Amino acid sequence: MDENVKLEAKGIYKEFDEENPITILRDVSFVAKKQEFVSFVGPSGCGKTTLFNIIAGLLEPTGGNIYIDSEQTTGTVSSQIGYVLQKDLLLPWRTIEENVILGLEVRGMKKSEAKDRATEYFKSYKLDGYQKKYPSELSGGMKQRVALMRTMIMEPEIILMDEAYKALDYPLKIDLESELLSTVKENKKTVIYITHDIEEAVTLSDRVYIMKARPGEIVREMEIDLGVDSTRMNERRASKKFNDYYETIWQSMGTSK
């Protein structure tokens, strides 16, 4: 197998309901190379979250396998994966700091040590001073940052993000996406990202997989190279190539319904 590949899905099938099986995912195969930003776009119900749950090892596929660094990991939860869920809720009874260190505590790290490690994260995620607050005291954007911080502090090699910025207003979304891109590039992470938003997919990704629904299948794979080094969304969007990519994905989605 190609040693540049970080994660690979081969021939994934998923059926729910054993008596009347409905095929949710049909023969889904893809790769995410090391340090690549890969996005999935597709209509609601095409199986994106189901695919992520399979990648994360939370759900067994009916057929096919997942490989991380060429090793088969199907159905097992890998410590290499950090997962920002579609509905990523913070625990309301824990402070922000306690929410952030939850995963480290579960892993058996001492609370004081975990808090020490969290200090630098609070600084770089611009949330220093909010450690003792509760989730209800933070804005939506801040809570999203906390959710991402909680994932990043575990230092996963691969980050799965399921529509993490969907509910945010536009300027904030642009800001957080720019931050995300510079953070993952700096820390050399592999990202697999779900979005409904074609603009977002083109701006963030090195590669996009376009899915259709019923059954969920990949209809097209597209390499993206905007020719822009900046991680700022507005600068990336200004690329002359942006519209062509946008249009091609739009058409692939339109003809796939």
Ligand SMILES: Nc1ncnc2c1ncn2[C@@H]1O[C@H](COP(=O)(O)OP(=O)(O)OP(=O)(O)O)[C@@H](O)[C@H]1O
């Ligand atoms: N546990 C389950 N049992 C039966 N059907 C399920 C189960 N989980 C998901 N499904 C079905 O699988 C299909 C795909 O769902 P999934 O949540 O993966 O889609 P999605 O692409 O993430 O949609 P959205 O964009 O709305 O988040 C849907 O038709 C859903 O109803």
Ligand SMILES: [Mg+2]
């Ligand atoms: Mg979903």
